[in-house]
């Protein structure tokens with residue numbers, strides 16, 4: 002009889018101890034791919050360009066540049082200016098860009114460009130470092146992403162063309178997601194794209210195949226540099242349409258704008 | 265015909281019930297329907313109450329429950345009806361098998377626990393209503409406990425068994441059952457299998473109801489070992505598998521459902537000791553449920569909705585005799601329930617749409633209960649009982665937490681539940697006894713009410729969202745029963761009042777957009793100030809003469825909430841009258857089932873009124889020897905007039921079975 006008690010109590014302990022299993026999710030590690038390596042003409046400087054992926058798409062794209070001296074030592078305080086450039090024969094134009102700050106983080110200078118169309122682009126990079134100045138032109142073939150990630154509208158408020166680019170969420174989950182987009186106003190000849198801070202953005206996610214939305218979203222508001230941040234909630238996986246309305250000074254600047262994401 | 269007259273007659277005839285003695289609170293603290301069939305082969309001693317509740321050999325547990333005045337059944341399909349005690353169901357009541365907790369794996373409540381017990385394996389069905397039914401689990405509506413048959417010991421025969429077979433015409437359904445028992449003086453082992461296969465049934469008037477088919481197999485194995493004269497060890501397993509189960513009132517069917525239920529227990533009894541009985545049980549069970557709509561025509565978007573539940577727990581119960589007039593029962597229990605259900609929808613050309621409908625959640629519970637019984641005199645006794653529960657509940661995976669964060673929920677919650685009740689028995693005169701009770705009880709919200717994520721309610725055509733901030737529901741209840749005995753007959757009448765505070769109900773939330781295509785809107789579980797249910801039940805057992813018995817039950821309930829709206833799903837006035845004439849080894853029984861219309865409906869729940877109906881059945885049973893084996897044939901016709909009718913608690917007003925002929929054969933060896 003004592004044995005039985007023992008068996009029963011051991012069993013009970015086993016049952017109860019197996020009751021608490023919370024699952025832990027691992028944070029993905031970001032690995033950068035080297036997509037270009039070369040020297041800056043007329044200087045002893047070397048340049049390496051990194052991206053999260055080898056293929057490049059018409060979207061808000063972040064790059065990292067490493068600048069090294071002839072001996073291969075990283076330079077921490079180079080001045081870098083990037084100009085994306087596309088030559089379409091009949092016309093030439095640039096794209097919105099966010100240049101790196103003056104000092105490197107982990108030997109890397111981070112910058113972003115928004116490729117507003119597919120095709121052959123060049124990243125024209127001017128570098129001043131160790132009292133030397135030179136330029137490098139890195140060719141990039143820009144492909145179309147699965148769903149458009151850069152769009153534009155002509156504002157009915159001021160007649161200007163605005164580009165807006167999708168930034169977050171990059172890995173959407175069912176739940177609350179940080180949402181970020183960047184808005185740029187088109188300058189003369191499409192050679193400059195100053196960041197825009199004037200918009201009031203309305204956000205309404207929708208699942209087109211089911212006709213439902215999601216609750217408790219936070220419309221993106223300007224946080225600086227043309228970036229707008231909010232929250233988008235997904236109640237399930239699948240194809241979502243993020244409907245956006247752009248208001249400028251009380252008038253609807255761009256309506257029926259949207260991004261689609263599928264996960 | 266004039267309905268008023270019919271009901272006047274019924275009330276006159278009404279009614280009530282068990283042939284059992286009800287001399288004390290001790291015996292009456294719960295209603296026990298004894299279904300043991302030990303007397304069944306002795307036609308002179310047929311247990312009439314058993315036969316009344318178990319209308320025929322292949323009766324499902326649902327058939328039996330539908331004949332108990334305290335219970336009503338919510339019907340969504342021909343199978344898997346959900347029991348309610350005095351119109352309280354689901355999380356408001358406990359439905360236990362041998363005191364064990366089992367949680368369904370279906371977000372649409374297609375799989376109430378009662379489907380796992382075949383009546384041929386059932387020893388008894390205990391129904392304890394109201395707050396006095398909280399001894400084995402916090403609840404406000406009470407407890408239904410199904411006690412399973414144990415293997416026989418000392419049967420005189422080492423090997424015995426029962427073979428049964430039956431056929432019913434309305435659904436062209438087959439019923440096959442085998443029970444085998446092997447025993448020695450120290451040891452008994454029993455195995456059972458029951459197979460049911462049913463086609464789409466024919467409703468009154470002749471229309472076939474599509475998606476009302478099902479196939480099901482139930483098997484069990486139990487082992488009893490005598491450790492010594494006072495101590496027994498028992499191991500028990502129940503398996504249940506369902507295939508292609510149709511739910512005509514829902515947009516989906518069940519492709520496959522499975523349950524595995526296991527337990528081990530030790531039980532002790534020695535009447536000479538102060539601690540004269542105790543019982544210890546550890547158990548575990550898991551349920552898998554796979555809903556889909558692959559067989560339905562014109563589905564806008566195909567979807568799969570699987571769910572699972574896993575429960576582990578234990579309980580220990582002991583009874584202690586303080587002195588000749590007082591005893592105390594104590595129970596300690598703990599359980600842990602894990603639930604998960606999800607939904608995947610397929611739109612051609614797009615990635616599958618996936619979400620959790622029951623985001624992975626776990627509820628841990630530990631409780632202690634005590635019952636003090638005092639026998640004041642031969643004429644009066646009372647009982648006081650109480651229960652405390654600690655409950656911890658929360659989401660357990662990153663995925664489920666992320667999904668529910670949309671509604672601002674992250675933290676686990678801890679709750680403390682209290683129940684207390686008092687019951688008194690008083691004999692007033694030679695034949696009259698009165699039982700009164702008063703109780704306060706609390707219950708924890710269900711996983712659906714806390715965490716449900718766009719669960720579609722087909723009856724209301726609304727999507728439902730859980731609310732993790734709900735408080736426990738509280739209930740105050742009073743009950744008064746009068747029992748009048750004359751000769752071998754008796755009449756019992758019960759009146760009750762249930763007051764539920766912080767009543768949980770769905771409220772339309774216009775800010776939320778519907779998930780289910782075609783749904784009218786989204787409701788979130790909220791709490792209203794209170795809801796009231798007032799009702800009465802009666803039963804009559806009338807022994808007209810040696811060969812004629814009348815059993816009749818009657819019930820009525822009236823429900824309203826604090827805003828004066830009728831409560832949803834309140835069964836209307838209903839009565840069952842059964843008259844039996846017994847011959848030597850043969851009986852015939854005529855039955856009527858009558859229900860009044862229900863016009864008090866809840867408009868917010870899109871509830872529609874239901875017409876009254878009267879249906880009639882005729883049954884017979886013949887006991888005979890077949891190669892010297894005890895055998896029994898049962899036959900009958902149900903719904904003789906082929907009436908097209910629905911009960912108020914039937915979802916979607918799907919008509920019930922029309923005229924149905926049945927025949928059952930049973931041979932015991």
Ligand SMILES: [Cu+2]
Nearest residue numbers: 208211237617
């Ligand atoms: Cu959807």
Ligand SMILES: [Cu+2]
Nearest residue numbers: 370372374555
């Ligand atoms: Cu289901």
